Amino acid sequence: MASQPALIDRHGRTISYLRVSVTDRCDLRCRYCMAEEMTFLPKSALLALEEIAIIAERFIARGVTKIRLSGGEPLVRRDVIDLANRLGRHIGHGLDELTMTTNGTRLSQHADALHAAGIRRINVSLDSRDPDRFRYITRHGDLDQVLDGIAAAKAAGLAVKINMVALKGLNEDEIAPMLAWCVEQGHDLSLIETMPLGAIDEDRANRFLPLTGVFAELSEAFALARDSYTSGGPARYWRVSASGTRLGLISPLTANFCDGCNRVRLTTEGRLYSCLGHDDQVDLKAALRSSGIVSLDNAIDEAIAIKPARHDFRIATGATPAVSRHMSVTGG
Numbered sequence: 155m156a157s158q159p160a161l162i163d164r165h166g167r168t169i170s171y172l173r174v175s176v177t178d179r180c181d182l183r184c185r186y187c188m189a190e191e192m193t194f195l196p197k198s199a200l201l202a203l204e205e206i207a208i209i210a211e212r213f214i215a216r217g218v219t220k221i222r223l224s225g226g227e228p229l230v231r232r233d234v235i236d237l238a239n240r241l242g243r244h245i246g247h248g249l250d251e252l253t254m255t256t257n258g259t260r261l262s263q264h265a266d267a268l269h270a271a272g273i274r275r276i277n278v279s280l281d282s283r284d285p286d287r288f289r290y291i292t293r294h295g296d297l298d299q300v301l302d303g304i305a306a307a308k309a310a311g312l313a314v315k316i317n318m319v320a321l322k323g324l325n326e327d328e329i330a331p332m333l334a335w336c337v338e339q340g341h342d343l344s345l346i347e348t349m350p351l352g353a354i355d356e357d358r359a360n361r362f363l364p365l366t367g368v369f370a371e372l373s374e375a376f377a378l379a380r381d382s383y384t385s386g387g388p389a390r391y392w393r394v395s396a397s398g399t400r401l402g403l404i405s406p407l408t409a410n411f412c413d414g415c416n417r418v419r420l421t422t423e424g425r426l427y428s429c430l431g432h433d434d435q436v437d438l439k440a441a442l443r444s445s446g447i448v449s450l451d452n453a454i455d456e457a458i459a460i461k462p463a464r465h466d467f468r469i470a471t472g473a474t475p476a477v478s479r480h481m482s483v484t485g486g
Contacts, residue, residue, distance in 0.1 A: 160217040161418075161454070163428070163461040171220045171417040172213045174206060176234050178422050180227040182257050183293040184281070186319055186348045186361060190293060201424045201439055203233045207240050209420060209438055212450055219250040226422070229260040235267045242272030255279070255317070259295070261303025265310040275313045275385075277344070278304055282325050283332065291324065308339070315342040315385075315402070322363040329368055330375050337399045344389050344402035365405045372401070388415070418457065426454065428461035436460075 161169035179194050201209075210221055221241060228234050241252050254268065255277040268276065280300060282288040288297040307314050318325070318332055329345065336343040347365055372378065377395030384391070389402030419427045424439025441453035 161213075161458050163458050165461070165463050167415055167461075168217070169416055169418055169458060169461075170218055171222070172210065172218045173222045173224055173417060173419045174210060175224055175226060175420065175422045176206065176228045176237065177226040177231040179230050180225060180257065181230055181259055182227070182295050184279075184319075185291055185293065186321060195423055199423045201422060203237050203240075205424065205439065205442060206237055206420075208442065208447075209424070209450065210241055211244070212447065212454065214244050214248045216451075216454065219248070220253070221249065221251075222253045222255060224255040227257050227259065228254055229256055229264055235264060235271065238268060238271035238273060245272045251275070253277070256303075257292075257295075258300035258303040258307075262299075262306045265303070265306040265312060268307075269310045269312055273312065275315065276307055277315045277317050278307070279317045279319075280304075280332075281319050281321065282328055283335065284328065287325065287328075291321070304339075304341075308341075313342075314339075315344055317344050317346060319346045319348055320363040320365060320368055321348065321361045324361060326363055326368070330372060333372065333376060333394065333399075333401060337394055337397045340398060342400045342402065344404055346404040365403050369403060376401075388417075415461075418461070426457040428457050432462050434460050434462070 163169065177200070180188070183190055183192065213221070223234065223238065225231075238252065238254075241249070245252060252271070252273050253275050254273055256279070258278040258280065261276075261278070278300070280288075281291050283297065283301075285297045288295055288300075304314055304316075316332065316336055318329065320326065320329060333343050345365055345368060348362055378392040378401060379395060381391040381393040381400055383393075383400060385402075389404050392401045392403075393399075394401060415429075419430065420438065421427065421435075424437060424442070425435040426438050427435045436453050436457040438450060438453050438457075441449040
């Protein structure tokens with residue numbers, strides 16, 4: 155299949171990173187992410203595995219070098235390992251890295267298979283290491299299940315990065331202990347500001363914790379040195395002295411990261427969003443099903459052409475979400 159021109163948006167940014175939500179479903183209901191009663195897409199609306207693979211392979215042909223599988227919870231989709239195996243065959247042949255973001259509940263069963271598929275790094279969402287608090291945040295999650303999954307991933311040879319959403323009045327007292335635990339375990343840690351995506355049962359302003367203050371406090375407890383490392387995503391990194399652990403900060407509100415955005419997101423129903431914080435999208439599923447690869451390439455070009463300069467996230471009491479869709483639709 156012939157290569158097509160590289161993906162460069164109207165702001166001069168080269169698109170090299172595709173995030174794929176393989177399902178909008180999740181086996182947890184984290185309070186900052188979802189409402190307790192969620193309505194998920196019918197399975198008939200989802201892209202088939204073959205269609206996801208074809209779309210992803212077109213992106214590889216257009217210069218995308220990193221793909222992240224996400225959700226929802228990607229490991230609740232039965233055929234996700236088959237997809238990982240297919241995409242993993244492109245590593246070293248256009249694709250530099252295949253990764254996954256997961257909540258860890260099913261990692262124990264799938265860690266070895268993910269490594270065999272070519273995945274070498276995963277992100278695991280973990281907002282608390284206190285069992286009761288973890289259950290409260292996730293509404294019904296079992297912390298031991300996630301910790302067992304993280305241990306299985308490490309044993310399988312997967313590098314683990316912990317993703318922790320900083321939540322005012324809920325887990326701010328755990329941030330420093332979480333970093334200390336990551337140093338002890340050999341994991342990286344990324345701290346994330348809560349994002350105004352989709353309607354939830356609480357006011358996000360009550361939980362918003364600016365990472366500027368968090369970092370200042372961590373700097374007093376740990377020797378942190380700026381690190382030039384990049385994972386291809388929006389995090390800015392620091393190295394924790396005398397360890398291999400990196401601390402990443404993802405600050406969409408206090409430190410906008412849009413200038414260097416290299417990402418687009420494919421939803422589980424085949425819509426391509428060029429920005430997490432905007433509703434503009436192009437239906438790749440319709441394009442693929444109507445006229446095949448030529449139509450698909452044209453639709454991809456259309457989506458890149460409308461990629462905005464930046465998102466417009468804000469957190470304020472009573473403010474409506476930036477977009478109506480939940481994070482699980484476009485992938486974390």
